[in-house]
Amino acid sequence: MSWPEGIEARPIDKGDADAWAELLAAKEEVDQEGENYNAQDLVDELEDPHLDPATDTIGLWADGRMIAYGKLHASDTVIDLDRVGTEGTVHPEWRRRGIGTALMPWLMNRAGELHAAKHPEAPGEVTGNRISTNVGAERLFQKFGFEERRYFFDxxxxxxxxxxxxxxxxxxxxxxxxxxxxxxxxxxxxxxxxxxxxxxxxxxxxxxxxxxxxxxxxxxxxxxxxxxxxxxxxxxxxxxxxxxxxxxxxxxxxxxxxxxxxxxxxxxxxxxxxxxxxxxxxxxxxxxxxxxxxxxxxxxxxxxxxxxxxxxxxxxxxxxxx
Missing domain, CATH: 3.40.630.30 (Gcn5-related N-acetyltransferase (GNAT))
Known part of the structure; x- marks a missing residue:
């Protein structure tokens, strides 16, 4: 996977929790999703027994700051469809530089690998979500062929x-x-x-x-x-x-x-x-x-x-x- 020049990519570990929290705080200030995290919340996520941070998380860094991240969630059980969930964001100061466009294929490729490893017998789908006011995320999903599946209210x-x-x-x-x-x-x-x-x-x-x-x-x-x-x-x-x-x-x-x-x-x-x-x-x-x-x-x-x-x-x- 190739990343924009000057960007370092590596899995997220517990030592990155403060930097990750800073990234999410910057995102929340702009996107207004109503979700806030402290460093311990993020350590808890990395300790999920069904998550392998070494393969299913990625942090993108520039000048010592985490400027984007991606994370996947695979289900251990399938009812009708193996939905492999994805999440991620790009720091508002680093948007519109092609970082999200580079991050999405990584998420999609890893979702395919997880599906093939866990539930190849079932139909699979890579999923994601956005708050309705985030037009940039809407365009990114559309660019990669995603379709709207369901609507939720907070x-x-x-x-x-x-x-x-x-x-x-x-x-x-x-x-x-x-x-x-x-x-x-x-x-x-x-x-x-x-x-x-x-x-x-x-x-x-x-x-x-x-x-x-x-x-x-x-x-x-x-x-x-x-x-x-x-x-x-x-x-x-x-x-x-x-x-x-x-x-x-x-x-x-x-x-x-x-x-x-x-x-x-x-x-x-x-x-x-x-x-x-x-x-x-x-x-x-x-x-x-x-x-x-x-x-x-x-x-x-x-x-x-x-x-x-x-x-x-x-x-x-x-x-x-x-």
Whole structure:
């Protein structure tokens, strides 16, 4: 792979976390995606047990600064399609110099290698996404033949507004998350999200890394609906300290909302979300946020709007067959 003159390319390691965080902060200042990271957040990403930083990350450097990066995410399980995810950015001061055009083929080639190594028996696709306001990213995806696949909304709700009250019926119980239910919750989550676009089952390592074992996870802001000992629904909350540091607003992010299929239509998600929002307000959070698939089959978008959430940004997911 050839890079523009004066650019050094090498895999990202933990010693690069500060430089990587500086790059992402510069990107956020211009692109306004609502995502902020500190160095420890990025170290956590490099420690993902399913990531090989030596082969699946790349940092581009100039004059001692990281001026671009790329990273891939491969799934261990395939449902319908092997989607190999990509992410990356170019420092705003270095854009329109051909760096993104050079970075994209590296990502595409590595995605093809990962697909061939992990799931050659299934159809494959390299994927990526952009916030709708990033016109430069849109042009880059189009240049390489990517097509729009799906749309997602980020939604927010101020917590100084009243939270609608709701109650459970039929002997169900709403209880705080407890570590004793962790494995049962993982299996329930995998069942719930089988019919969600792009979702694949999470193994124990991924669950611990990105869900209930993540530094951002807030067990005290997470609730589960039980029918006896069976999990019927759940809402998991997270807090990103880097966001608070940058924005000055303490936000609770609703990472997962799920209801087991046989329990849908009974308002369990509404009751659980209302509880989490009320607890977050009591705990001093100022806003709640979440992301939703615009075509979510369970009608989640309408539920969130009825609970006072409104769209803050739109995201576009892209795909290109491998």
């Amino acid at each position: 939604m927010k709700r101020p917590l100084d507004q009243p939270v609608p009250t709701a109650a459970l019926e039929g002997g169900l119980r709403l209880v705080p998350f407890d570590t004793s239910m962790d494995e049962a919750l993982r299996l329930t989550h995998n069942e719930v999200f089988l019919d969600h676009w792009g979702s694949t089952p999470k193994d124990a390592d991924s669950w611990k890394t990105w869900f209930t074992g993540a530094r951002a996870f807030r067990g005290g802001m997470s609730y589960v609906v039980l029918d006896g000992t069976t999990i019927a629904a759940y809402v998991l909350g997270y807090e990103w300290e880097a966001d608070t540091e940058v924005t000055g607003s303490r936000d609770l992010y609703i990472g997962q909302v799920g209801t087991v299929k046989s329990y849908r239509g009974r308002g369990l998600a509404r009751v659980t979300l209302a509880k989490v929002l009320a607890k977050a307000a009591e705990a001093g959070y100022q806003r709640a946020g979440l992301g939703v698939d615009a075509d979510n089959p369970t009608g989640a978008l309408g539920l969130y709007e009825r609970l006072g959430f409104s769209v803050s940004s739109k995201w576009v997911s892209y795909g290109l067959p491998l």
